[in-house]
Amino acid sequence: MTEPGMNVADVDFEQLYQGTTPVGRKMPWDLGAPQPEVVALADAGEFTGDVLDIGCGLGDNSAFLASRGLRVTGLDGAPSAIEQARARAAAKGLDIEFAVADATKLEGYEGRFDTVLDSALYHCLSEDERREYLAALTRATRPGARLHLFAFSTEMPDGFPAPYLISEANLRETVGRDWTIEKLEPTRYTTSMTPEELRQSVRAVLNEDGAGLTALDTDAEGRVLVPVWRLTAVRR
Template sequence: MTDDKLMDFDALYQGKSVAVGDGGEQLDNIPWRLDGPQPVVVEVADNGEFTGPVLESGCGLGDNALFLAERGYEVTAFDAAPTAIEQDKAKAAQRGLKVDFVVADATKLDGIASGFNTALDSAMMHCLSDEQRRDYLAALHAVCTPGALLHILCFPDTIRALFPLPGHTDEASLRRDLDQHWRVDRMEMRGYATSFTREQWAATMPPSVAALPAEGVDDRGRVLIPIWQIRAIRA
């Protein structure tokens, strides 16, 4: 489940143009389509910070889950958009990878088995309101094992010109909600890779968004935007 006021994610995955927010700018493509895993997720894996079984929240295009499956992890990945899940299942079949892709409501996780040693949230949690976020973190706690690691990439409040975030994502608000069920042991600002070069970003985004404070570009020339990187341990 994500806040309906943000955008129609299922329509976006169907290739349709969707409005961002209530009557906001039209989005004609998927800014997070990298055709591969998010670089920060690769970094976390390279550092040995995943232990299976792994649960990915809001898996979207499925690239992070498929990357982890290639690394040999047992992976379950869910999203609220049925179109994304069907596309992800097709990708897994084409590549001969085993990932349990399912449609689920993040605030309830009905139908998701328990016993996960690691959970990954790569840019999903900021799609939730504060109340939904608290329900989500409680649901994650319920399906994870004692001492499980939770890795989160979450846009800060400063990104509101790009996405009209339904919840508060300043450091104090995030720590407040996480601390109910998780112990934060790392929280820092990183760069989240988009599918845009600087030129594409400037040409595609409205001026208010194009002027956002950026974290530069990665080694492939893709624009990086600010995102919280959080690691927490199940309390």
Template sequence: MPGRQGDRTDDPFGGRRPTSHERSTGLPWDASFQDGPAPWDTGRPQPAVVRVAAEGGFTGSVLDAGCGTGENALHIAELGLPVLGVDVAETALETAREKAAGRGLEADFLAADALELGKIDRSFDTVLDCGLFHTFDAEERRQYIASLASVTDLGATLYVLCFSDEGPDLGPHPVGLEELNAAFTPTSGWNIAAVVPDRIETRFHDHGAPAWLATIDRV
């Protein structure tokens, strides 16, 4: 899920400023993957992502921002689409590459800062954010949205699957509809086409946690 970059140095954050989530926990995102699966790593693609894929929502070149161990990206790769998964967690990326090789799938995985995606020097037709947006604070979200705009052209589509603040047994960092609407605006380069209630599967929710699935157009 996380998507900021750091080199493997004595500094667990690789010389970068820790994200708001990392500052609150005192741990880098990579730590979530070092002692077994992360809480959100179910070992399979999210049902919402599978459904979007079945409906033809992913087209052209695809970016999975905060790809984790790669299950969503690899599901998209099975469709024959070129996909790049980016994340800060090197342990997760190593697992994703091993999965791709073991399954004979063409998918690239790269350590990259989600707040500075322009450094990738590539452009994407479709972007998936599964569980990344909700981890950022307000200032990080502004940077992130501008970063996404830097790697997409007019007409691109962004899918955001994030924890919702509506319903019982909420996930961490739940997001309200007003937060989504305030973040993705035409002035920021985006227009929300649709937001529907959904679920995010985790290892600790029997039937998934309440979520929003937002379809957002690059304008």
């Protein structure tokens, strides 16, 4: 039920955040600002209570939600990401708890959160890891908690360097085990890269020309938009 993406499932995110890979320091998800889809959810009142930003990366979504007056915890497996997230939040005068954590365990966070944001973590995990991850989220949240999840879909064109591409059936089975799915629909996720920057990245990492990426749309700022699933679910 999960279609393989490019052969980058073994990506070392710590090296990415240190800038020691061929991609350099410009990562496709580092907008230097919140993901527009996350802003839209916040505008709709979809974040309440104690919020977990899981796989928070450099913390821009966490910072945005904290600026809206929410209590936010940002967790990531890469120490360099957490270090930079803390620096970005401090520069904005925001009080956010950032910590290094294994998303498939979340030890020490049992029964703590009312809302979870997964902004493109799920598709970085193997099938077994996804099941462990959802079980960990269930333990870390309170009954009735809401999960907002974005994951690369199987509509991604050939040549995009995605760890895994996710089918609708996979989400319904894995997330639906302990969560009631309220919404599952396709949308587009904003990257930090122009089409040419994305093709250069693909050439650097995969030694391919990235020709299949020309079909991707861009936003008003010329940034590539990629197809993802947008899922909202409630913990039973």
